[in-house]
Amino acid sequence: MAKKASYSKERRQEILQAAAKVIAARGLCETRIVDVAKQAGASAALVMYYFESKDRLLTEALTFSEERFYLEAFNQLTALPSAREQLTHLIESSIPPEADDWPLWIELWSRGLRDQEAAKKRSALDRRWRWTIADIVRTGQRNGEFGGADADDFSLRLASLIDGLALQVVLEDEEVTAEKMRSVCMDFARRELGVEEVDKAGTG
Amino acid sequence: MAKKASYSKERRQEILQAAAKVIAARGLCETRIVDVAKQAGASAALVMYYFESKDRLLTEALTFSEERFYLEAFNQLTALPSAREQLTHLIESSIPPEADDWPLWIELWSRGLRDQEAAKKRSALDRRWRWTIADIVRTGQRNGEFGGADADDFSLRLASLIDGLALQVVLEDEEVTAEKMRSVCMDFARRELGVEEVDKAGTG
DNA sequence: GAGTGACCTGAACAGCGGTTCAAGGTACGG
DNA sequence: CCGTACCTTGAACCGCTGTTCAGGTCACTC
Numbered sequence: 001m002a003k004k005a006s007y008s009k010e011r012r013q014e015i016l017q018a019a020a021k022v023i024a025a026r027g028l029c030e031t032r033i034v035d036v037a038k039q040a041g042a043s044a045a046l047v048m049y050y051f052e053s054k055d056r057l058l059t060e061a062l063t064f065s066e067e068r069f070y071l072e073a074f075n076q077l078t079a080l081p082s083a084r085e086q087l088t089h090l091i092e093s094s095i096p097p098e099a100d101d102w103p104l105w106i107e108l109w110s111r112g113l114r115d116q117e118a119a120k121k122r123s124a125l126d127r128r129w130r131w132t133i134a135d136i137v138r139t140g141q142r143n144g145e146f147g148g149a150d151a152d153d154f155s156l157r158l159a160s161l162i163d164g165l166a167l168q169v170v171l172e173d174e175e176v177t178a179e180k181m182r183s184v185c186m187d188f189a190r191r192e193l194g195v196e197e198v199d200k201a202g203t204g
Numbered sequence: 205m206a207k208k209a210s211y212s213k214e215r216r217q218e219i220l221q222a223a224a225k226v227i228a229a230r231g232l233c234e235t236r237i238v239d240v241a242k243q244a245g246a247s248a249a250l251v252m253y254y255f256e257s258k259d260r261l262l263t264e265a266l267t268f269s270e271e272r273f274y275l276e277a278f279n280q281l282t283a284l285p286s287a288r289e290q291l292t293h294l295i296e297s298s299i300p301p302e303a304d305d306w307p308l309w310i311e312l313w314s315r316g317l318r319d320q321e322a323a324k325k326r327s328a329l330d331r332r333w334r335w336t337i338a339d340i341v342r343t344g345q346r347n348g349e350f351g352g353a354d355a356d357d358f359s360l361r362l363a364s365l366i367d368g369l370a371l372q373v374v375l376e377d378e379e380v381t382a383e384k385m386r387s388v389c390m391d392f393a394r395r396e397l398g399v400e401e402v403d404k405a406g407t408g
Numbered sequence: 409g410a411g412t413g414a415c416c417t418g419a420a421c422a423g424c425g426g427t428t429c430a431a432g433g434t435a436c437g438g
Numbered sequence: 439c440c441g442t443a444c445c446t447t448g449a450a451c452c453g454c455t456g457t458t459c460a461g462g463t464c465a466c467t468c
Contacts, residue, residue, distance in 0.1 A: 007414065027318050029233040033456065043417050044456080054456060103317050110314040112375045113307050114231050123377045130379075156369075156380065157388060163371060164364025171316045173327045175334075176360065184361060212445075236425065247447050248426080258426065 012050050015040045019061035020104060028058060028107045055115075062108045063121040069101050070125060074132060083140030084195055090133065091185045094162045095169070095178050102170045130155040137193065146193040154192055161188060216254050219244045223265035224308060232262060232311045259319075266312045267325040273305050274329060278336060287344030288399055294337065295389045298366045299373070299382050306374045334359040341397065350397040358396055365392060 018040035022031050033054055037044045051057040073093055080086045096102050112119035133155035140146035165184060168176035189195050222244035226235050237258055241248045255261040277297055284290045300306050316323035337359035344350035369388060372380035393399050 011415080027314065030318075032454090045418080045458085046416055048457065049416075106310075106314050106317060109371060109375065110231065110310050113310060114234075119375050122375060123372075126372065126377060127379060153388075156384075157365065157392070160365050160368025160372070160388075161361065163368035164366070165360075167313060167367060168327075168330065168364070171313065171323050171326060173330060175331060180360075184357075184364075188361070215445085237427090238425075249428085249448080250446055252427065253446075 007050065011042075011046075013064075015042065015047055015050055015057075016061050016064045019057055020065035023058070023061060023107060024101070024103050028111060031058065033057070059111065059115055059118045059121075062104060062111065062118065063125070065101065065104055066108065066122075066125050070128065077132070077136070083136050083143070083145045086136045087133075087140070087189060087193075087195060088186070090136065091158075091162070091182070091189065094166060094185075095181055096166055097170075097178070099166070102166050106167070106170070126159070130159045133158055140193070140195075146195060148194065149192045157192075158185070158188065161185060215246075217268070219246065219251055219254055219261075220265050220268045223261055224269035227262070227265060227311060228305070228307050232315060235262065237261070263315065263319055263322045263325075266308060266315065266322065267329070269305065269308055270312065270326075270329050274332065281336070281340070287340050287347070287349045290340045291337075291344070291393060291397075291399060292390070294340065295366070295386070295393065298370060298389075299385055300370055301374075301382070303370070306370050310371070310374070330363070334363050337362055344397070344399075350399060352398065353396045361396075362389070362392065365389060 015036065019031070019036045022035045022039050026035065033044045033047050036057070037047050040047070047057065051060065073090070076093070077086050077089060080089055093099055108118060108122050112122045130152075134151040137146060137149075137151040137154055141151065162185060165176060165181040169178050169181050186195075219240065223235070223240045226239045226243050230239065237248045237251050240261070241251050244251070251261065255264065277294070280297070281290050281293060284293055297303055312322060312326050316326045334356075338355040341350060341353075341355040341358055345355065366389060369380060369385040373382050373385050390399075
């Protein structure tokens with residue numbers, strides 16, 4: 001209703017990106033508007049000019065950042081020729097610390113517990129992520145790369161596995177290294193779909 | 205070194221429990237010392253008397269609460285006669301909303317990103333949880349209830365799956381209901397270990 | 409060159425909330 | 439009773455931070 005005109009879209013996005021950076025560094029609780037403003041090379045008042053409140057800024061920053069991550073990942077995927085390679089790349093790109101936005105996801109989870117809007121957006125992002133997996137699987141099954149498992153079931157299980165494992169890796173559980181996460185995920189995919197790991201085709 | 209004598213152990217625990225309750229209700233960021241004090245039927249100054257700072261209170265409250273949860277769950281498990289029933293119960297007791305401390309776990313995760321102490325404690329708790337699963341599996345394999353899979357591998361995969369799925373359920377993803385989580389976990393266990401679901405043996 | 413509207417800021421406001429402190433119970437030993 | 443040690447509190451302190459506001463710059467129009 002009382003939605004303010006949003007003015008310069010670019011400046012707005014700069015602030016969102018700055019906010020995401022600060023959140024990733026300091027955490028949601030410890031993020032001050034002044035920090036965000038400094039990071040964006042602006043004044044605190046300007047941040048308030050673009051966002052009605054700190055609350056809205058934070059929620060938007062988190063979802064904006066995850067949206068961006070998804071789009072980039074999706075873009076990279078479509079450039080790959082085979083479903084096998086796509087799935088391998090998807091798994092690879094989920095492994096910390098190369099995948100560096102897990103901290104933001106975790107903050108989004110905790111925010112989603114009380115912020116209805118954040119919860120809704122998070123669900124939507126995750127659902128799209130699972131659909132992406134399922135689509136890869138279906139494509140692979142259609143052209144004979146993959147066998148067996150139901151695509152939707154598989155995507156839910158793989159996505160959950162990735163979430164659970166990445167959590168351990170990010171929080172530095174000694175028993176769950178990035179390498180361990182990789183092997184567990186790839187084993188899982190191989191067993192369920194009959195995929196062979198794609199050797200990272202070398203430089204020319 | 206400069207550790208204050210901790211005085212009345214009971215009062216201290218009352219405060220910790222009160223803190224956990226407030227955190228679960230309001231979230232970590234929004235938890236005020238006054239809220240905790242009110243919940244514990246005490247003054248804010250008393251909370252400061254038992255804990256050097258708000259920071260320490262929060263971290264201790266989270267880990268204390270999870271420790272309690274684990275002990276209770278473990279206790280229930282040992283009362284069950286067969287490995288099959290133990291595993292089923294373990295899965296059941298992880299499903300929200302019956303399992304009601306997932307919000308606290310999520311807060312602990314986000315806190316673990318920056319609080320070294322919280323991260324360490326979380327890792328330890330999770331490792332112990334996985335060992336518990338692995339022990340059940342080994343017992344079951346020894347007496348012929350279960351077959352196949354490597355116990356440690358299985359426990360990591362099941363625990364990760366549970367984390368990932370519970371997350372979706374807690375954050376109310378429409379596609380992932382509690383029932384869905386149950387069936388996915390049980391299917392996974394059945395497939396990997398050859399378990400049949402234990403019918404909840406009725407009231408004798 | 410006055411007017412307008414988008415963009416931006418420094419400075420001040422306001423009140424919240426962690427922390428401190430001086431002091432009042434209360435129990436117990438001598 | 440007096441002393442002491444633990445437990446508890448109301449009240450004050452004070453720094454911090456979200457938010458507001460009055461105004462300033464710039465570009466562009468008539």
